Amino acid sequence: MPPQDGATADFVVVANRLPVDSVTHPDGSHEWVPSPGGLVAALSPVLAQHHGCWVGWPGTTDDSLSLEPFRTDSGILLHPVSLSAADYAEFYEGFSNATLWPLYHDLIVQPIYQRSWWSAYRQVNLRFAEEVAKVASPHATVWVQDYQLQLLPGILRQLRPDLRIGFFLHIPFPAADLFRQLPWREEIVRGLLGADVIGFHLPSYANNFLTLSRQISGAAGSHTGQPDELTVYGKAQIRKPDAAIVAPDGRRVQVAAFPISIDLSSLGHPTAEDISAIRRKLGNPDTIMLGVDRLDYTKGILQRLQAFEQLLEHETLDPDQTVLVQIATPSRERIKQYQQERARVEEAVGRINGRFGKLGQPVVHYLHRSLPKAELAACYAAADIMLVTAFKDGMNLVAKEFAAMHPDGSGALVLSEFAGAAEELSHAHLCNPHDLESVKRAIFNAVYSLSHQPEDAGRRMQALYQQVHTHDVNLWANSFLSFLTDHSQGGMS
Known part of the structure; x- marks a missing residue:
């Protein structure tokens, strides 16, 4: 299928969501507001x-809103893809997040x-x-x-064989024995093999995919190279086979690891007064612990609350x-498992404050909403200890954002060994979130190191x-795109 008439682009990013949010003002007027994240910034x-293009769903199933392509102030073309309410329920809430999400996170809940x-x-x-x-120019580069x-690379390869196609998975890829359920x-593997390069956060995820591709008969041709030959691009400087x-179809599909990271420029620079103001609001405690997560059952929020409660109960921590x-x-929030997780977390918050809080002095400050970036x-800068206790996480950028906000070496990070970030942030206090004693021990060690071993x-x-x-x-984005350029035919120059 050749490009259709109209604006085309040499570089196309395809994601489930466009980097904009729909905002309706009090007077009823409508506006698309940028929602920049690390990926957008990179x-x-x-x-x-x-003169690139971003293809994605604008985040609304309201047919009354205009879904015509439009350009940002910097000239980037945003190309909306409409989803109906049924699409959202079955494609997004259903297969993406009630089938694939738990499967890829090691069956924390049943897919x-x-x-x-x-x-x-x-x-x-x-x-x-x-x-x-429609929007990709001849020989354009497309990054899915x-x-x-995951089916898009294979379909697009059939529609537009001239394109250079990269795919990156932002969540873990499970062991082959799990995926084969x-x-x-x-069909998923064939879809992924439509890409020229398939990128993962960690070599272990890439190895899982390589193992799977050998096991699924008829899906994946032959495998070349050994899993231990994987290079971690954007991290290792020595390039191996x-x-x-x-x-x-005879193409060599490259598989490699590219650990994603954060946009340092987007974090801002809190002032000393900003930090002092937060500590004052919290009662100027000796130790502020911080958790920042989507309310997701993979994040281990309930387990960290239970560990915190037991440390208070045993008087290891002073409330x-x-x-x-x-x-x-x-x-x-419409998915049953997420509703159940919220109920359990909020019950634990209430119980802990009921046991250890005082009038006007809760021991857990809980916010069920997002905060502005500044x-x-x-909060990152004011916190003494960051708690990241995910059962499974592709990377976890919160851990990296906390580290970035402590250039003076203050603070400590408690980090799940099952978060992808643990491979790079090995100086954190690592814990096994499935073992409450391990979580408690890591929290205690972080507190002890700050108070008794400051150096x-x-x-x-x-x-x-x-x-x-x-x-x-x-570095992550440039590493992937350079690798894609080196390992495919055609595409942008």
Whole structure:
């Protein structure tokens, strides 16, 4: 299918969501407001340089809103893909987040395998691919993002064989034995193999995919290279032979690891007064612990609250001098498992405050909403200990944002060993979130190091800061795109 008449682009980013939010003003007027994140910040210069296009769903099923393509102030073309309420329920809430999400996070909850959801997933991926085929210039570079669009590379390869296609998975990729539960496993693998390069956060995720590709008969041609030959691009400077799969059409599909990171410039610079103001609001405690998560069952929020409660109960922590701030951003609130997780978390918050709080002095400060970036940055800077206790996480950028806000070496990070960030942030206090004693021990060690071993605590935090400072989101994006250019035919020059 050749590009259609109208604006086309040499570089196309495809994601489930456009980087904008719909805002309706009191007078009834409507506006699209930018919602920049790390990915947007990293790719915006490339999109602007190449008159690029971002294809995605605008986040609304309201048919009354205009869904015509439009340009941002920097000249980036935003190309909306419409989703109906049924699409949202079956493609997004259903197959993407009640089937794939729990499967890819090691079955923390049981995935639901429903054929109507799979049908919707296929249809929406086809719709996205058709829109990309319209806007991509001849030999353009297309970068597909994340688990909602895993069929898109294969469909697009059939529609537009001239394109250079990259795919990046922003969540973990499970062990082959788990993935093979999926009734549509061959179709997903064939879809991914439409790309020239498939990127993962960690070598272990890439190895899981390579193992899977060998096990699924008829889905993936032959495998070349050994998993231990994977290079971590954007991290390792020595380039070794790359692992690849020979797809059924004879193309060599490269598989590599590219650890994502954060946009340092977007965090801002809280002032000393900003930090002091937060500590005053919290009663000027000796120790402020902070959790910042989507309210998701993979994040281990309930387990960290239970660990905190037991440390208070055993008088390891002083409730008069310690507070925990938990920011839990609303997420997928129509899905049953998320509703249940919210109820359990909020019950635990109430119980802990009932047991250990005082009038006007809760020991847990709980916010079920997102914070503006500047206020969140001030919270990071004010906190003494960051708690990241995810059962499974592709990377976890919150841990990196906290480290970035402590250039003076203050603070400590408690980090799940099952978060992808643990491979890079090895100087954190690592814990097993499935083991409450391990979580308690890591929290205690972080508190003890700050109060009794400040030099060691400072060295740890400086190491975390340096890692994040030298490996930012721009390095990640440039590493992937350079690798894609080197390992495919055609595409932008």
